Amino acid sequence: MLVLEPIVHETIWGGPRLTPLTTTGETQIGHLYSVYARKELSNKILNGAYAGKTLQEVRPDFPLTIALTEADKDLSLQVHPDDEAAQKLEQLARGKRESWYFLEAPESGNLVNGCCLKDMESIRAHVAESDYEGVLDYLPVTVGDYVFVEPGTLHAISAGSLVYEIEQGADFTYRFYDYDRVDAKGNKRELHTEKALACLHPDLKSVVRRYNVEEPIVEATYATQLHHDLNAYENKQDKDICFTLLKGQGKADGVELHPGMTVIISPGERIIGLAVQEAMTAWLTI
Template sequence: MLVIETIVHETIWGGKKLTPYSGTNNKKIGHLYSLISNGELESKILNGEYRGQLFRKYFDENKARFGLSNYKEFPFLLALVDASDDLSLQVHPNDVMAKELEGADFGKNESWYFIDAPKTGKIFDGCKARTSQELKEKVTLGKYDDVIDFLEVRSGDYVYIEAGTMHAMSAGSLVYEIEENCNATYRVYDFDRVDKDGKKRPLQTENALKSIDVSLKSKTIPYVGEKTERLYSTQLFKNTEEYTNVSNTLECLTVIDGESEVEGQKVQRGVTIVLEPNETVKLNKSEFVISRPLLKEAV
């Protein structure tokens, strides 16, 4: 098994909920990456034969053993997300648009598990505009309130956000996030915020308008039982002290609550343990999410 080192990502909208688990005094942590290997950020391994090396190296050298050879990179990334402010209105491209605009193998669908619900009880999700032309006209005029829709969420909810959906996490949210491994995010609107240098963050309006499907809107469901999506399956476990990977591929165990020691490493909120088939990990009573890549004939 591999214990993965977390990576801190400071953001303009981040908060301090994850500070106690970051090994830093940073009060603007947006993402605590539990497992990421996307060419921009690369997770390191803390134990065993690959100690001190990148997870990418482990995956490249071992993916054939786990039926994952058709993935150039590990197919998803994992993070805890603390939104002390609203995120930008944004969209991720679907496969067709990701290939056209980025030359990527696939677009980005993602799943959110709400550890803490937003203050308003809703996130930005979906589009009030009925056509792409109406959306373009409203965005051009800066009438964002006329186009963005909302989705009510509560703590414990699971939301699958399909590529092409206009969306944004809202203030107060603390979320476990699993994203397909595509780097493309197109901002539509950033609430006219400025960074520490007094500059507005760039928008990618043209690509966003090409990528938004006005018909898409997410749904909330309780995070109970296994959720199987396009490139991964995921399941929440509570009050659990032992877990065995009974699948025939890798599984990622990400701690949501609880503290243990595994392979001489402190394992707490935000830490991911990668389990090979038949490996068992023993923990103090914990809440965690298991995420598993789906085997694909071709990707």
């Protein structure tokens, strides 16, 4: 098994709710990455023969990204490319798929979910006038809801949300609009309006689902399963499982586990001595 050290990522829209899960004191945290493997950034391994190495060194380009994501402010309006668009626009094999499990609900009770307009000509006209509100549709969400975002869906997490987030595929997104926000240096973030429009499927919308007891939610490329009240966990599958602690504590291979940490568990491996109120497991289905 691989016990991973989370990575703190501050953002323009992040906040302080994840600060207690860190030792470094940042107060504008957008992502606490518990699984992240890229050449430019990767989790450090805390246990075993690979202790001190990074996940990228040991498992190059590990296909899942997992994080706790806090939205102190609304996130940018964005679209993820599907596989075809990623190949055409970025020469990458896969687009981006993601899901959210809501640990805390948005203040508004809604997230941005697709378009209220169905024809691209009307959408382009509204975008040209910066009338994004005239394009947006919304989805009510609450604590415990699960939402999968199909590539091509216009979407955004709303202020107040705290989610377990899982992504598979390319590590990029196309921003429509970012509320004209500026960073500490007075710079606006880059927009990708034309690429976003090229990827947009106006008919796509997400739906809310809820986990059944001990039953996974399975998507085309990955699956997740919510767990409660665990004192041990064993990987009984024939593939790696990412075990993410959400509430509680424990140890894995001698390393103390805290909320926001992930252990990659190989087939047949077992974690014992857990005092877990809530955890999420995830694995590839391809």
